[in-house]
Amino acid sequence: MLQINIIRQDVARVKEKLAVKNFSGVELVDQIIALDDARKALQFELETLQSQVNSHSKTIGQLIAKGQKEEAENAKKIVANYKLQTGALNVKLAETEKLLQYELVKLPNLPSDKVPPGKTPEDNVVMREGGAKPHLPEQALPHWDLIKKYDIIDFETGAKITGSGFPLYKGQGARLQRALVQYFLDYNIAAGYTEYLPPFMVNEASAYGTGQLPDKEGQMYYMPADNFYMIPTSEVPLTNIYRDEIIKEENLPVKMTAYSPCFRREAGSFGKDVRGLNRLHQFEKVEIVQLAHPGKSYEMLEEMVAHVEKLLVSLELPYRILKLCGGDMGFTSALTYDFEVYSAAQERWLEVSSVSNFEAYQANRAKIRFKDQNGKNQLLHTLNGSSLALPRIVACLLENNQQQNHIALPEVLHAYFGSDKIA
Template identity: 70%
Template sequence: MLQVQFIRQNKELVLERLAVKHFKEPGIVEEVLALDDQRKKLTLEYDETQAKINSASKEIGKLMASGDKAGAETRKQDVAAFKQALGPIDEALRKTEKDLHDTLVKLPNLPGANVPQGKTPEDNVEVRGGGSKPVLAEGSVPHWDLAKKYDLIDFELGNKITGSGFPVYKNKGARLQRALISYFLDYNTANGYTEVLPPYMVNEASAYGTGQLPDKEGQMYFVTEDNFYLIPTAEVPVTNIYRDEILKESELPVRMTAYTPCFRREAGSYGKDVRGLNRLHQFEKVELVQLVQPDKSYAVLEEMVQHVEKLLISLNLPYRILNLCGGDMSFTSAQTYDFEVWSAAQEKWLEVSSVSNFESYQTNRMKIRYKDENGKNQLVHSLNGSSLALPRIVACLLENNQTPGGIMLPEALHHYFGSDRIA
């Protein structure tokens, strides 16, 4: 959530950056400022009326002590009148504060200075890439056929048990999932991240804190009786670990990694791009979260990008890194890099990770702060990234490494999987 003071002091900049994000309701900025003016006016009225009550109450004691009962009675009547006037002011103030908050959360985060102009994925800027696209032998097939051939994943069984988008991993397919999760977590913890295992459901406050509410409410599964949401990513519970906390500067950066299943309704997703593992309602992912000092967050963003890049290199997967344009970024992000890997059998790029800097947008909602060297409370910056999402990684590993002798696995997975191939 943006801070009102920042909006007031930098209105033209805010409008200019919202335009980069192609935000369709810039008039909300004026609504926020008008509501803030009303809030200040009502706050002043409230404080002045409360001061009159306090002053008159003190006078009553003095008048009673001096024996002036008539004067004391008059001031009591004044206090009663002031209190009666205070009620409507307090009610109006509370309503204005709620209206201000509800309007403020409609504004997305502002894109950073290095975010490219553009509106669609075609406007994203490729930063760099690596690896070579494999040339498959004649007769090579996509991962959904390989999954059936080697009895790795049963999509029809998942559809029977739950529905479309909930696959059942079997035999060596289940082992490959476990191997990837263990490898990713070990890789992250070896690089200074603390592993956590959070709940897979969160309350409304947690979903609001990371920006899933109110922006992505329609994409989450909701447990109505308990008012819980199934997590769309580990980012939500992990970042909320520090909600309403004040950290010491010496405790920063906070670096966490977590494995969780992720649940997404993916409403409106249809067609060939959802086949197989390309788009699921439940999938596994290993996540990174960092909380850092504001002046270090963009250096940390680049560090996290390099961390994920090295992980992809270790899997021998051809990849590219995209700096997302303003119109293709999420509601809460200030800058996002997407990682895509090449699916050889499908002959297209598949997104497998997003690494984002949210600056103080999330932490302002969650009130995650630290005490600076002057003892003043400051908002930290939050960042997160996938390291990595499994479905499309599995799809590309199967497709890119298929041979007549089986599916060859990268050396980094041999220990975790217990073999060099799926045969």
């Protein structure tokens, strides 16, 4: 959530930044300023009345001490009237503050100055590419055919158990999932991230804290009986570990990693571009999250980008890194880099990771702060990234490494998988 003082400092700049994100409700900024003006006016009126109450209350005591009972009774009536007005003002102030917060959360995060302009994914900027695209034989198969050939993932039985988009991994497919998760976690831990195994359901306050609510309410699986949400990513519980907490500055950055299944409704998703593992309602992912000092968060962002890049290099997959344009960025992000790997059988790039700096946007919502050297509480910056999401990684490992009678696996996975190939 944007801080009201940041908005008021330069309203024109805020509107310009929102335009970079192609936010259509820029007029909301003026409504928020008007609500904040009303809040300030009510606060001033309330403080003035309270001052009058305090002054007359003091006078009552002096009048009683002097034996001026009639005057004291008149003063009491004035104080009682002031208190009635104060009560009504408190109610009105609370309503105005609630409405102000309700409107504030509708504003997306402001994009960094580093964000390129643009409206669609075609306007994203390719920062660099790595790895070599494989040359597949003419009879090469897409992953949805390969998983049937090697009997490693069963979409039909998954659909019978639950529904479309809930695959059943079995045999070597289940083992590959486990191998990838363990490798990704070990890789992150070696880089200084502390491993967590968080709850896979969160309450409303947690979903609000990281910005899933109210922006992505329709994409989350919701359990109304308990008011719980299935997590779309472990970013949500990891970040909320520190909700309403004050961290010592010397303990920054806080670096966390976790494996979790991820649940996303993906309403309206259909067609060949979401076939097979390309888009699922349940999938596995390993996440990295950092809580950083505001002065160092962009340094940490570049560190996280390099971290994910080295992970893809170790998997021997062709990849590219994109800097997202304003129109393709997420609601809460200030700057996002996307990682894509090349699917040789599908002949297209597939997103496998997003690494983002949210600056103080999430921290303001979740009230995550640090105490600076002057003893003052400050909002810190939050960052997160996929390291990595499994489905499309698996799709590309299968497609790009297919041989006549087996699928070769990158060397780094041999010990984790217990073999050098799927056969």
